[in-house]
Amino acid sequence: MTSASGDAASAALVSSARAEAVVDLDAISANVAALRAHVGGRDVMAVVKADGYGHGIVASARAARAGGASWLGVAFLDEALALRASGDKGPILSWLAVPGERYDVGVAAGVELSAYSVAQLREIGAAADRVGKRAAVQLKLDTGLGRGGAHRDDWAELVDAAARSQETGSVEVTGVWSHLARSDEPGHPSISAQTAALATGVAHAVESGLAPRHLHLANSGGTLGSPGTWFTMVRPGIAIYGVSPFADGTSPVPIRPAMTLHGRLALVKRVNPGQGVSYGHTYVTERETTLALVPIGYGDGIPRHGSNRGPVLLNGRQYLVAGRVSMDQFVVDIGEASAAAGDAVVVFGDSDRGEPTAHDWAQAADTIGYEIVTRVGSRVPRGYVGAVGP
Numbered sequence: 001m002t003s004a005s006g007d008a009a010s011a012a013l014v015s016s017a018r019a020e021a022v023v024d025l026d027a028i029s030a031n032v033a034a035l036r037a038h039v040g041g042r043d044v045m046a047v048v049k050a051d052g053y054g055h056g057i058v059a060s061a062r063a064a065r066a067g068g069a070s071w072l073g074v075a076f077l078d079e080a081l082a083l084r085a086s087g088d089k090g091p092i093l094s095w096l097a098v099p100g101e102r103y104d105v106g107v108a109a110g111v112e113l114s115a116y117s118v119a120q121l122r123e124i125g126a127a128a129d130r131v132g133k134r135a136a137v138q139l140k141l142d143t144g145l146g147r148g149g150a151h152r153d154d155w156a157e158l159v160d161a162a163a164r165s166q167e168t169g170s171v172e173v174t175g176v177w178s179h180l181a182r183s184d185e186p187g188h189p190s191i192s193a194q195t196a197a198l199a200t201g202v203a204h205a206v207e208s209g210l211a212p213r214h215l216h217l218a219n220s221g222g223t224l225g226s227p228g229t230w231f232t233m234v235r236p237g238i239a240i241y242g243v244s245p246f247a248d249g250t251s252p253v254p255i256r257p258a259m260t261l262h263g264r265l266a267l268v269k270r271v272n273p274g275q276g277v278s279y280g281h282t283y284v285t286e287r288e289t290t291l292a293l294v295p296i297g298y299g300d301g302i303p304r305h306g307s308n309r310g311p312v313l314l315n316g317r318q319y320l321v322a323g324r325v326s327m328d329q330f331v332v333d334i335g336e337a338s339a340a341a342g343d344a345v346v347v348f349g350d351s352d353r354g355e356p357t358a359h360d361w362a363q364a365a366d367t368i369g370y371e372i373v374t375r376v377g378s379r380v381p382r383g384y385v386g387a388v389g390p
């Protein structure tokens with residue numbers, strides 16, 4: 001499993017695995033490189049939280065670095081520490097924590113930390129003093145998402161506290177940042193409003209004596225669709241894995257899906273007309289037909305909401321799931337086509353190879369492509385192809 005081609009991705013499956021998520025690391029590298037070119041060479045912080053959106057955090061991070069990501073972004077400190085343990089020595093930002101977080105370990109490991117509140121800043125500063133090392137902190141402003149980050153009314157207090165901690169040497173504020181609410185709707189007025197609010201927040205920070213170098217707002221949607229949000233750095237996640245953040249599944253920058261979810265049929269059998277299929281018999285055969293059993297279910301992350309709707313590729317044709325997706329398996333009605341136990345199935349992958357995509361599954365299950373790839377469970381082994389190596 002060292003070659004980069006789609007053929008190799010299929011070949012990996014010739015292992016006897018009943019299911020395998022094959023991740024093309026070259027696709028991740030190429031997607032990062034394409035995004036970096038798109039933003040005119042600005043810094044790219046590749047977001048590898050949630051086990052690299054299901055692709056494997058360490059392998060995804062290596063592929064992203066190879067593609068030119070100068071930064072890695074994660075939600076939680078444990079994720080940053082896993083990257084350090086894998087040997088990654090580059091800049092990493094970790095942005096979500098609860099009181100009592102092991103900031104000492106994070107500071108010692110040289111992980112940059114985000115602060116949303118004065119209390120959190122104090123905790124980080126105290127940890128830095130204990131470790132005897134200055135903590136690199138990026139202050140987060142809530143510019144309108146209404147989720148994490150300091151409220152506009154609390155910003156002056158946070159910035160002043162940060163300036164004082166910087167004078168005592170406990171922390172250095174390296175960045176100021178925020179997160180978009182509606183980046184999947186380019187042109188939406190909230191995007192320019194949030195951009196202006198971040199610029200105002202940065203100006204306050206500078207007036208207070210801070211000199212943040214890293215200013216960032218854009219996730220994948222902003223990176224792809226809203227150049228005004230780019231500041232000094234962009235923070236794409238889903239796009240580096242080749243899945244569009246937009247509802248129509250398109251991307252103005254060519255990106256390639258990195259994950260292909262393969263399976264192998266467990267059983268093929270002829271059944272009579274009127275045969276109810278799977279729990280609740282929500283699908284009933286209309287004529288004599290052939291059913292194929294795919295041994296992958298919601299215990300592997302296949303959404304049960306994809307029952308009777310999710311597509312799969314089998315022997316060159318796409319079929320929909322027949323009946324309910326259960327914990328370990330689902331059924332496909334292949335009519336008069338022929339198939340045999342052991343035949344390869346692709347649940348989702350790359351439409352350029354005729355495969356259904358994570359976006360197709362998202363539509364079938366009333367969710368977003370993010371959830372489809374990220375949910376692929378720990379019961380599914382990951383296989384890697386591509387020159388970077390896992």
Ligand SMILES: *Cc1c(COP(=O)(O)O)cnc(C)c1O
Pocket residue numbers: 047049095179218219220221235236237238239245
């Ligand atoms: C997850 C996340 C991102 C990446 O978002 P995508 O839409 O996947 O590009 C960026 N910034 C923050 C704060 C996030 O939580």
